[in-house]
Amino acid sequence: MADYKILMNSFITPWESANQFQEDFIKTVEHKTEGRVKVDLFGYAYGVKGGSTKTKHALNDQFDADLLIDRSGTMLAFAGHIVRTAALRGIQVMNYPVAFDECKSLDYQIAHEIGVPVPKTILVAPHKVAKFVVAKKGERQNKHKHEVNFESVIEELGGLPLYFKAAHGGGKANVYKIDSWAQFVNQYIQVGGSKQMVAQEFIDFDHYVRCFSLGDTTLKVKYDPDAEEGNRYKKDLNHLSHEDAKLIDEYIYKINKHMGYTINTLEFAKSKKDGVWYAIDFTNGCNFDMRTCELGEELYTSALHSFVDMALDYVYNPRPIKIMNQNFSMANNRLLERVKNKPGINLARFKHDYFKIKEEMTSLEQHFK
Ligand SMILES: Nc1ncnc2c1ncn2[C@@H]1O[C@H](COP(=O)(O)OP(=O)(O)O)[C@@H](O)[C@H]1O
């Protein structure tokens, strides 16, 4: 009989190779712990090889687990709900559910606020928002019209080329490199008219890294984003200077702390122009590249073992569930700083609510008496 249980929801994919990680994870955990930790794999609605299927969840349904590792919450709303519910129910969850709110515009903003360099980024309003105008006879009309000043966006981003990408995207879907004004306008009309897009300064880089962040361990791998699939990760593991590695670790620590990631895959590009490491993509909680055909045998095995060790560490050394957003203090310190000396401001309600939250946090201490 196993003493501990890890739940893992499955990565929904049509590719057989993507199941590799889930299967290897189960085998490795059970082998390393001599069966004391069991892994239950489950999928949603469509089923999963070697696991069970979850098609519904009622309010009183229980989760029997010491840890839930999420592999699909960012892609499937149902999975996101299950994982959030599990956290509410006192199950340690990787990743902490705030990660489901992934949205490029907000992600770049958070990174900017916490001092991690990001390319200049502008959120561009889509034009297919219903714009009501009063028509002749007083009836309402839907008018689709855009008023984006493309010249000023280009100018603010330091000129062309630039990147134009979907705020809610992943896997390079709806990511465009824009070389001309006409292409920008055209792409905006085609995609940016209905999707929320961000326009971003192009970083011309001479070094690119993709980092697998697994709890306290990070594998920083040299990466060529423009190479064919299977050839993007480079074998050379000593490609970073001590200073660069330290700086990237610092950025990763900050991003993960403020965005609630235990597991994350992050990309940084070192600009040819100013030598600064810019965070390009840093909200990939499910880690879809975990397969040998993508990473190669050596890197895959190393990532797999780091992953398993981290998961077991959380099983044996549980951490608090940070259901309260980590940005709480940062945002509220700023708010108080701004308003405290303003006339007519009453902080009584703020104080009341704050102490209530604090009291709730303090109630945990009874467990250590
Ligand atoms: N600002 C940028 N400068 C240079 N290259 C970029 C920039 N933004 C994106 N890219 C390139 O486009 C790829 C996909 O963009 P990314 O933001 O990672 O989208 P996704 O979340 O879909 O992976 C990156 O891996 C990188 O090669």
Ligand SMILES: [Mg+2]
């Ligand atoms: Mg990416």
